[in-house]
Amino acid sequence: MAKSKVKAKKRASGNARGTSPRRVRAILEKLDEAFPAATCALEHKNPFQLLVATILSAQCTDVRVNQVARTLFQKYPSPEAFAYANPRELQQDIRPTGFFRNKTKSIVGASKKIVEEFGRQVPRTMDELLTLPGVARKTANVVLGTAYGVASGIVVDTHVQRLAGRLDLSRNSDPKKIEQDLMRVIPQEKWILFSHQLIWHGRRVCQARKPRCAECKLERLCYSKDKTI
Numbered sequence: 001m002a003k004s005k006v007k008a009k010k011r012a013s014g015n016a017r018g019t020s021p022r023r024v025r026a027i028l029e030k031l032d033e034a035f036p037a038a039t040c041a042l043e044h045k046n047p048f049q050l051l052v053a054t055i056l057s058a059q060c061t062d063v064r065v066n067q068v069a070r071t072l073f074q075k076y077p078s079p080e081a082f083a084y085a086n087p088r089e090l091q092q093d094i095r096p097t098g099f100f101r102n103k104t105k106s107i108v109g110a111s112k113k114i115v116e117e118f119g120r121q122v123p124r125t126m127d128e129l130l131t132l133p134g135v136a137r138k139t140a141n142v143v144l145g146t147a148y149g150v151a152s153g154i155v156v157d158t159h160v161q162r163l164a165g166r167l168d169l170s171r172n173s174d175p176k177k178i179e180q181d182l183m184r185v186i187p188q189e190k191w192i193l194f195s196h197q198l199i200w201h202g203r204r205v206c207q208a209r210k211p212r213c214a215e216c217k218l219e220r221l222c223y224s225k226d227k228t229i
């Protein structure tokens with residue numbers, strides 16, 4: 001087979017060459033050193049509030065979501081309050097987070113299902129969570145990992161997506177495939193913390209436009225073309 005065809009095949013498979021157990025262990029150690037206490041930045045008092053906040057966080061900063069959520073959870077203090085809210089009013093209440101019409105549909109739909117089919121409790125399994133309107137694997141992983149401590153997968157948001165590529169842990173661009181790649185190489189007991197650590201690293205150091213490689217603890221392990229040193 002011609003060299004170019006072999007290369008194309010490797011790319012298509014999504015195989016990253018940076019996934020040797022030794023290198024992955026070193027990355028995890030450096031992340032532990034840099035962000036030992038990384039956790040979810042969305043403020044919440046219970047799994048239901050975390051679910052709503054996570055839906056609101058799509059295409060919006062956590063700071064903005066927290067600002068909106070503080071008053072929102074006072075006005076709508078229960079799943080029933082969201083389930084039977086006036087959609088137009090709710091749209092205005094969450095408007096600053098963007099995409100407010102779709103988010104309203106998701107929040108009202110998910111709340112109704114939680115009230116009417118899940119006994120007011122946010123479900124604890126991936127399969128059940130995925131039946132809620134507006135909930136895909138990313139949101140389900142956030143809720144299961146942070147609210148219930150269940151390691152069902154790895155949260156792949158925009159930061160994790162970018163860093164999985166820069167750290168050569170995945171060569172896929174589809175979040176579902178990236179998650180599968182990461183789940184294959186990261187030990188399951190690290191899935192929850194690893195998700196938070198990568199998100200923190202993406203926000204604070206390995207930023208999209210100008211990664212701060214000079215202050216990055218993973219710099220010696222990184223051979224990304226985006227490196228700035």
Ligand code: SF4
Nearest residue numbers: 206211213216219222
């Ligand atoms: S060295 Fe730079 S590009 Fe690599 S992980 Fe660190 S900040 Fe990101």
